[in-house]
Amino acid sequence: MVHVSATPVLALRGVSKRFGAVQALTDVELEVHAGEVVALVGDNGAGKSTLVKTIAGVHPIDEGVIEWDGKPVSINRPHDAQGLGVATVYQDLALCDNLDVVGNLYLGRELLHRGVIDEVTMEQKARELLSTLSIRIPSVRIPIASLSGGQRQVVAIARALIGDPKVVILDEPTAALGVEQTAQVLDLVERLRERNLGVILISHNMADVKAVADTVAVLRLGKNNGSFSVKDTTHEEIIAAITGATDNAVTRRAGRRSTEAAK
Amino acid sequence: MSDTSKVEKTDGVVEEQTTVAPADDPTAAPVAVVDPRLLIREEGLKGYWTEFKRKVKGGELGSLPVVVGLIVIWTIFQVKNDLFLSADNLSNISYFMAATGMLSIGLVFVLLLGEIDLSVGSVSGLASTVFAVFVVNHGMGQWLALILAVVTGVVIGALHGWFFAKIGVPAFVVTLAGFLGWNGLMLWLLGDSGTINIPSDSGPIQLFGQSSFFMDQAIVGAYLLAGLAVASMLIGSLMDQRRRKAAGVPFRATSEILIRVGALAVAAFAAAVVLNNASGVSNALVIFLASLVIVDFVLRRTTYGRKVFAVGGGIEAARRAGINVPMVRISVFAISGGFAAIGGMFFAGQTASATLNAGGGNTLMLAIAAAVIGGTSLFGGRGNVWSALLGMLVIQSIQTGLDLLNMNTSIQYMITGGVLLGAVVIDSVSRRSQKAAGRG
Numbered sequence: 001m002v003h004v005s006a007t008p009v010l011a012l013r014g015v016s017k018r019f020g021a022v023q024a025l026t027d028v029e030l031e032v033h034a035g036e037v038v039a040l041v042g043d044n045g046a047g048k049s050t051l052v053k054t055i056a057g058v059h060p061i062d063e064g065v066i067e068w069d070g071k072p073v074s075i076n077r078p079h080d081a082q083g084l085g086v087a088t089v090y091q092d093l094a095l096c097d098n099l100d101v102v103g104n105l106y107l108g109r110e111l112l113h114r115g116v117i118d119e120v121t122m123e124q125k126a127r128e129l130l131s132t133l134s135i136r137i138p139s140v141r142i143p144i145a146s147l148s149g150g151q152r153q154v155v156a157i158a159r160a161l162i163g164d165p166k167v168v169i170l171d172e173p174t175a176a177l178g179v180e181q182t183a184q185v186l187d188l189v190e191r192l193r194e195r196n197l198g199v200i201l202i203s204h205n206m207a208d209v210k211a212v213a214d215t216v217a218v219l220r221l222g223k224n225n226g227s228f229s230v231k232d233t234t235h236e237e238i239i240a241a242i243t244g245a246t247d248n249a250v251t252r253r254a255g256r257r258s259t260e261a262a263k
Numbered sequence: 264m265s266d267t268s269k270v271e272k273t274d275g276v277v278e279e280q281t282t283v284a285p286a287d288d289p290t291a292a293p294v295a296v297v298d299p300r301l302l303i304r305e306e307g308l309k310g311y312w313t314e315f316k317r318k319v320k321g322g323e324l325g326s327l328p329v330v331v332g333l334i335v336i337w338t339i340f341q342v343k344n345d346l347f348l349s350a351d352n353l354s355n356i357s358y359f360m361a362a363t364g365m366l367s368i369g370l371v372f373v374l375l376l377g378e379i380d381l382s383v384g385s386v387s388g389l390a391s392t393v394f395a396v397f398v399v400n401h402g403m404g405q406w407l408a409l410i411l412a413v414v415t416g417v418v419i420g421a422l423h424g425w426f427f428a429k430i431g432v433p434a435f436v437v438t439l440a441g442f443l444g445w446n447g448l449m450l451w452l453l454g455d456s457g458t459i460n461i462p463s464d465s466g467p468i469q470l471f472g473q474s475s476f477f478m479d480q481a482i483v484g485a486y487l488l489a490g491l492a493v494a495s496m497l498i499g500s501l502m503d504q505r506r507r508k509a510a511g512v513p514f515r516a517t518s519e520i521l522i523r524v525g526a527l528a529v530a531a532f533a534a535a536v537v538l539n540n541a542s543g544v545s546n547a548l549v550i551f552l553a554s555l556v557i558v559d560f561v562l563r564r565t566t567y568g569r570k571v572f573a574v575g576g577g578i579e580a581a582r583r584a585g586i587n588v589p590m591v592r593i594s595v596f597a598i599s600g601g602f603a604a605i606g607g608m609f610f611a612g613q614t615a616s617a618t619l620n621a622g623g624g625n626t627l628m629l630a631i632a633a634a635v636i637g638g639t640s641l642f643g644g645r646g647n648v649w650s651a652l653l654g655m656l657v658i659q660s661i662q663t664g665l666d667l668l669n670m671n672t673s674i675q676y677m678i679t680g681g682v683l684l685g686a687v688v689i690d691s692v693s694r695r696s697q698k699a700a701g702r703g
Contacts, residue, residue, distance in 0.1 A: 079585075094583045096576035098644035099569075107573055108584030116564045120503075124510045141513075145697075 007070040009034045009198045010055070010086070010167050015064035017050055024050045025222045027064070032167055032198040037189060039201045039213035039230075042242055047222040048202050052169050055200070056088040057081035087160035088169040093152055095159075097145040101137055102126045104144055105159050129158055133191055136184070150181025154188055167198040174208050186212050206235055220244055311519075320696075326638055328689050329653040336657060340664035347664055354541030357534075358473055360659035361547035362609035366630035367637075367651035368558055369420075369602030372595045374634055375562075375575045377643020378434040380599045382423060382441030383630055387607030388622025389449040390416045394608060395459035395617035396452055405466030413604045419445060420600020424593035434596075446623065453619060463615035471550075471612025476543035485535035485544045488552075493528045500524065547609055551652075554602075558648045571595060575644035606630075625679050632683040633658045640690055658682070 008031040017025040025047050032038050042048050053059045055066070057078040065072045068084050075081050081088070095104050102119070105126050111118045126140050135154045137147070144152060153173055160168055170189070174182040189212045192199050203209050209216060210230060218225045218241040226241040239245070319327065340347040366383045373380040390412040397408035423441055427434040453459065461468050469475055478484035500520040507514035538544050562568035573581040574591045582588050603622075610621050635641060636657050637650025661682060665675050 090583075092579070094577065094580040096573050096580045096644070098576035099572060103569065103572075104580075107569070107580070108586055110566050110569060112566070117566060117569060120506045120510045120512060123507075123512045127512065 006033055008032055008067070009069060011067040011070075012051075012055070013065040013067060015051075015054060015061050015066065017054055017059060017062050023222060025054070025061075027223065028219070029224055029227075030200075030217055032200055034166065034198050035193055035196045036215065037193050037199040037201055037213045039203060039209040039216045040219065041203065041206075041209060041216060041238065042219035042225075045221075046219040046242075048219055049171070050222075051219065052088065052171060052200065052202060055081065055086060055167075056169060057086075082163065082165075085164070085166035086169065087163060087165035087167070089156050089160050089171060089173065091171045091175065093156040095144045095152060095156060098143055100143050101130075101140040101147075101155055104155060105129070105162055107159075109162065129161065133158060133161075133188055135188070148181070150177050150184055153177060153181070153185055157185070157188055157192075161192075165197065167200065168192055169200045169202075171202045172204065173201070174203065174205060182208065206238060209238070210235065218242055326650075326653055328686075329637060329650075329657060332636070332657050333653075333660065336660050336664065340660070340667070344664075344667050347667060350537050350540035351542075352663060352667065353537050354545075356656070356659045356663050357538060357548050358545040359613070359663065360655040361545070361551035362471075362606050362613060363626060363629050363633065363658065364551050364651050364655040365554065365602050365606030365609055366626070367633040367655055368554055368648055369599035369606075370630055370634045371558075371639050371646060371648050371651055372562075372571060373434075373599045374639045374641060375571050375643060375646055376592065376595055377575050377641075378427070378592075378595075379438065379631070379641070380420075380423070380596065380603075381435065381438040381627060382419070382445060383599060383603035383606070384622040384624075384627035385442050385445040385449065386416050386419055386600050386603040386622070387610060387626065388617075388620075389419070389445045389452075390604035390607035391611035391621050392449045392452045392459070392617040394611060395461050398461055399459050405468065409467045409608060412608060413601055416604025416607070417597045417601040420603070421593055421597035423600065424596030427596065428589035428592035442627070449621070450619065453617065457619050459617045461611060461615050461617065463612070467608060468612050468615055471547050471609045472615060473545065473547075473613065475546045477546055477549045478543075480543035482539050482543075485539050486532070488544060488549065489528075489531035489535040492531050493524060496527055497524045547612065554605075555648055555652055562648055567594075572644060577644075625676060628679055628683055629658050629662070632679065632686055635690055636682070636686040640694065641687060642690070642694055654686075 010030075010032040012028055012030040015025055015028045015030075016023070028047070028051060030038070030040075030051070040048050040051065050059060054061045055075065057075045057080050060074075060076045066075055067073070073080075073084060075084070075086075096107060099107065102123050106122050111122050111125075113121065123140055130137055130140065133154070135158060137151055137155065144155065147155065157168070157170065157173065173185050173189075177185060186208060189199060189201060193212075193214075201209070201213060213230050216228045216230055216233065216238055218227070218238065220242065221244075225244070228238060228241070337348060346352055366387060369383060370380060393415050394405075394408045394412040397403040397411060398405055403411075419441065423434070423437045426432045426437045463469050463472055476484070477488065497520070500515065500523070504514045504517070504520065535544075562571065570581065570586050570591050573584065573586055574588055578588055581591075607622060610626075611617055633654030634646075634650055635654065637646075637652065637654030639646025639650040658679075661678060662675070665678065670678075
């Protein structure tokens with residue numbers, strides 16, 4: 001499933017970001033391959049959102065390199081990220097309640113037919129996209145206001161796919177959803193992987209992470225605190241990395257003993 | 264009736280269905296999964312009726328309050344004075360609604376953003392004065408002066424929009440300041456004379472005047488307009504249906520198209536007969552209707568219109584979609600100012616003069632009331648420009664009816680205030696039930 005050998009489609013090398021006196025990110029490394037779901041986990045304030053925003057171009061990085069297909073690129077504006085093929089679905093979905101599903105999917109990049117909005121083609125393509133993703137929406141012509149939270153989430157994710165991105169960033173897509181809706185969104189994440197997209201999934205829910213992610217990257221206090229393959233890692237190990245429980249009296253003593261023994 | 268609906272089932276596809284289309288079409292898209300709880304409209308006329316009842320319950324009143332209101336108002340005035348539904352009086356209504364209607368068109372744009380423009384009345388008065396000063400005091404050509412007056416309105420509107428979008432002053436306050444300020448500028452321009460009479464033998468003032476008719480009162484003129492409207496709606500709907508069929512997306516059944524076009528045909532030709540019985544279709548009305556068609560096209564079929572709706576529906580969503588929100592806001596206020604200025608020219612055409620009272624009194628309230636009564640929400644994102652036409656029919660009927668009954672201005676103001684309040688209450692209540700029905 002994970003193509004470790006290939007060049008990562010997106011790689012962060014030693015990325016740092018400061019806000020005034022706060023060092024939000026320090027020397028962060030992250031790799032996303034095509035067809036790989038990377039879960040980005042960490043406690044509140046660990047720097048997950050900041051990291052995602054540097055990739056999305058909201059906050060330009062201070063130090064380090066962002067590589068796209070192995071070549072260094074500079075992402076200074078959201079426009080740069082979109083141009084490369086990074087699509088971000090933020091936690092507040094930012095959909096227009098009064099527009100219908102088609103209108104929202106194509107908002108800001110409407111298809112034109114002789115200078116006029118081409119509703120027919122847009123509707124056709126929207127239906128195709130939604131059906132290839134097996135998204136269950138009552139109708140593509142009802143306003144977003146009529147949809148449930150889970151349906152809005154999948155519409156927001158589908159919207160990110162309209163521009164044919166290579167990397168999709170999902171910021172806590174299941175945070176406010178019920179059981180069935182969460183399952184739908186997780187199914188959708190797997191379908192993104194099947195389409196050979198790189199997915200960065202931010203989540204606090206370990207069950208979700210274990211269910212769909214290939215790799216888990218843990219951030220703690222703005223630094224990498226381990227990157228695990230989901231298959232070979234237990235729930236507890238990830239939690240320990242998130243909370244920093246590995247760094248306590250017991251582990252320090254154990255560490256000291258092993259170095260002493262080495263001497 | 265049941266036969267018709269059965270026939271429809273074989274070739275017609277319902278709008279809100281996710282699955283596609285004629286069973287014999289091999290290229291039909293794969294059958295999508297439909298939520299079983301979803302309400303799907305039944306075929307045929309029964310389907311329309313249940314759909315209609317569901318929409319009313321859900322607070323999607325559409326033009327229902329207007330139609331009901333119009334029937335009630337016309338009945339009351341007709342009982343009070345049997346001249347009310349005479350051809351001449353209806354012709355008066357159709358002429359006088361154009362001026363305030365122009366203000367209302369501009370306000371629809373602003374209301375779609377969820378904002379308000381309180382300055383349109385003053386801007387319309389100022390525009391007519393600017394026009395009169397250019398023409399009478401400076402001897403400028405009327406058409407050039409007209410363009411300058413409209414540009415004045417656009418610039419003033421853009422200025423309001425700039426203060427709102429860039430500085431962050433609430434639109435309510437900016438335009439309230441404009442309401443007072445531009446009225447003051449108008450009074451200053453008019454000076455001591457108070458009134459400037461504009462020659463009305465030719466040019467725009469003659470065109471906007473009460474004695475200027477489409478095709479010089481030729482009987483065929485009204486029918487031509489009605490026929491044009493019906494034919495273009497029929498052709499447009501059928502072409503849309505064909506494109507949708509070809510693309511494999513749901514389309515309107517032919518019966519539905521025929522019902523809609525039929526309804527328009529009845530209304531349009533009835534209006535044509537009535538206006539021909541009076542003196543014909545006034546050019547002011549023709550320009551008003553043409554503006555409605557153009558603006559409707561802009562709002563529904565262009566990316567600019569989509570941006571206006573998007574900003575009205577969710578600023579953050581619009582911004583993330585790459586829409587330049589401040590530019591949309593400024594342009595919308597500029598459009599509002601421009602239409603206010605055009606409306607001002609219509610007012611000048613009514614009296615062939617620029618006066619102290621131009622755009623004053625309850626003009627602003629009537630324009631806002633018309634847009635809201637017609638179904639454009641004060642809360643933004645919902646509405647269409649035809650509400651300016653429907654709302655103006657109601658408002659102008661009340662105005663003309665009260666004039667016919669020789670009601671005092673005091674009574675007129677009270678009734679207008681009541682009607683505006685009623686319209687806003689309907690808007691708020693329907694919004695609340697829309698929320699309850701999950702469509703807010």
